[in-house]
Amino acid sequence: MEYMLLIHSDPTGWASLTETQRAQGLAAYGAYTEALRKAEVLRGSNRLRPADASTTVRVREGKTEVLNGPFIETREQLGGYYLIDVTDLDAALGWAARCPGASHGSVEVRPVWAM
C-alpha cells in the first residue's frame, strides 16, 4: 500500500543552524533515503524549494486569483515528501519516525488512493 510522508517544518529552524549542522542534516536525509531504497519501499521523493518560492492559484466565480506564497499561513511548511510502498500503516509510521524531519518538524503520513 502506498503512503505519502509529508515533511512539515519551520524553515527558520533550518536557517538558524550552523554550516556543519546543516551538512549533517542533509547527510542524515541522504542516509534515510538510501535506507528506504535498500529496503525497496521507496517510490519517489523530492525536496521542495522554500515556501516563499511558492505561488498559489485559485479560480473563484470565473476569476483567476494568483497569490504570492503558499495558500496556508502556518509556521510549519511543507518541505518535501517521500512516497513509499509498505504493507500497512504501522510500517509507514515506523519509517516516518526514522525520517530526520520527525526530530524537528512533523511528518504527516497519508495513504494514497489506489489507482
Added chain:
Amino acid sequence: MTSAAEAAEAAARRSYGKLVAILAARTGDVAGAEDALSEAFGAALADWPVRGVPATAEAWLLTVARRRIVDAVRRRQQDDDASRHFALLEELAEPADANALPDRRLELLFACAHPGIDRQAHAPLMLQTVLGFDAGTIASAFLVAPAAMGQRLVRAKAKIRQAGIGFRVPGPAELPPRLDSVLEAIYAAYAEGWTDGGGADPRRRNLAEEAIWLGRLVAALLPGEAEALGLLALMLHAHARRAARRDARGEYVPIAAQEVSRWDAAMIDEAEGLLHRANAFASPGRYQLEAALQSAHSVRRAGAPVPWAAIVGLYDALQALSPSPVTALNRAVASAEVQGPAAALAALDALGSDARLRDYQPYWAARAELLARAGHAAQARAAYERAIGLERDEAVRRFLQQRAALL
C-alpha cells in the same frame, strides 16, 4: 484545582487498575467496568466538592461503579439467561468493604495477556486497564495509528467478554506459559519507553516507569517465580543507567563510555538483590539471563573490567533457550572483545541473510564499528550510512555520523 478534584485524581492514580480488576473480575466485561468506573469518577467530581471527600474514596467509587454496572446489566437482562443475571446482580449489589478490597490486578493482567488475545494487544491492554493510559498515549508510544490502537483495544476487550476469558491466576500446570505472556507484555512496554533515549517525551519516560511498576506488582504477587524477579532485575538494571545515556549537551553516550558515577547505585543494588533471589530457585530463564548480562556490565562500578568471556557464555545460554537473530547479533559483538573483530564480522556475515536484521539499525551500527576496527574504512562508512538512515533518535544519528567522520 480543588482539594476534591485532587482527591479524585489521587484515587484514580492509586486505584484505577485495582478497581477495574475488581469490577471486571465477576462480569468479565473490561470495557463495561471501565465505563462504569469513569462514570463513578465523574460522579465523584460532582459530589465530593459539595459533600466532602469520603473517608474511603475507593469504596465510594466502587459502590457507585457497581450500581452503574447493575443498571447496565438490568437493561440487557431480557436478552440473556435471567437466573444468571439475578445471581450476578446480587453479588454486585454487595456493599464494598473498604478495608478489605481484594487485589485482583494480577488476575486482570493474566486476562489481558491471555493467549486467546492478539499478542500485539497484550501490553497496550495492560497499560490501559491496569494503569489507566488512554488509547492515544498508548498508540503514540507503540508507534501505531490511534484509530488502529483504539480498535485493537476494543476488539481485545470484546474477546475477553465474548470468549469468557476467566479472571484468575492460572494453576501450576498452566502458569509458566501464561506468565511468559504477562512478562513479555510488561517487557514490551518497558522497551517502548526505553527507546526514547533522551527521556524527552514525558509519555514515554512514564511508560518505562509504569512498566517497572507492573513488574514490581507481579514480583510482589508471585514472589516464588524466578522469571518475574528476573524481569524486574533486568528492567531496574537498564533503568539505573538512564541518566548516563546522554551527556550534559544531550549527546548519546554508548554503554562502554558511560560514567559509572551517573548510574543509579541504589537501583543497581536492588536489581542485584532480585537476581540473587531468583538464582536461588535454580530455574534459569530468558529474563534472568538478560539481567545477568546487565549485571556483568555493572561490575565497572567497582572498577573491574567487563567480563566479556562470561558475557559470550550468557548469550550462548540465551540463544539455546530462545533463539533470536538479535541475540546472535549481540553475541557476535561481544565475541569481538574476546576473539577480535575479524571473527565477529564472520559471525555477522552469517547473520546477514536474515531478513529480520536487514532494516535493523543495531546490526548496521555493529557492522560499521567492527569493520572500522578491522581497518576496512570504506565498507565501514557504507555500513554507518545504512545505520544512520535507519535510526529514529536524533542524538544517536549524530553519534553515528561522528563515528563515520572519524574514519
